[in-house]
Amino acid sequence: MVTKIKTKIDPKPVEPEEEVEIEEPKPPKKVAAVMPPVFSEAESEKLEELKLELKELEHEAAGVFPVLEGEELDALRKDIDKNGQREPIVLHGEKILDGRNRWLACHLLGIKPESKQWDNKGGSPADFVISENILRRHLDYDQRVGFAVDAKQAFAKEAQAKQLSGL
Numbered sequence: 171m172v173t174k175i176k177t178k179i180d181p182k183p184v185e186p187e188e189e190v191e192i193e194e195p196k197p198p199k200k201v202a203a204v205m206p207p208v209f210s211e212a213e214s215e216k217l218e219e220l221k222l223e224l225k226e227l228e229h230e231a232a233g234v235f236p237v238l239e240g241e242e243l244d245a246l247r248k249d250i251d252k253n254g255q256r257e258p259i260v261l262h263g264e265k266i267l268d269g270r271n272r273w274l275a276c277h278l279l280g281i282k283p284e285s286k287q288w289d290n291k292g293g294s295p296a297d298f299v300i301s302e303n304i305l306r307r308h309l310d311y312d313q314r315v316g317f318a319v320d321a322k323q324a325f326a327k328e329a330q331a332k333q334l335s336g337l
Contacts, residue, residue, distance in 0.1 A: 229265035259285040
């Protein structure tokens with residue numbers, strides 16, 4: 171769009187006014203930041219099914235920390251595909267105590283994940299989960315506080331179970 175503005179080039183009153191055309195700047199084109207999906211539609215459907223299955227398999231203490239999503243889970247999947255599963259999933263009986271992200275990544279790849287039973291060292295299952303996760307994850311202070319609140323609930327459930335069992 172062009173706007174015509176009348177301006178005087180010389181301040182002498184006898185001079186005629188001259189028209190000068192100034193082109194107004196065009197607004198920048200809006201480019202939507204469309205990120206390609208990390209997982210295909212079929213993979214996304216499979217992932218949702220796996221997450222439902224994982225909810226049934228995870229130990230309640232493991233639920234204190236969230237599972238990876240999107241690019242982070244995809245990066246783990248690619249790493250396991252390239253280098254194999256380096257760490258086994260830790261089980262407490264039939265429940266996943268540590269390694270839910272590895273479990274998801276392996277199942278997305280169609281690989282049966284390696285697992286081992288928890289050795290009962292280091293206190294309770296909640297103690298183990300906190301010990302394994304609180305320092306190795308990149309958490310800021312507020313996230314650590316939030317997880318501490320969730321962990322407190324897990325510890326309370328363990329204490330209640332011990333009281334009920336007479337230990």
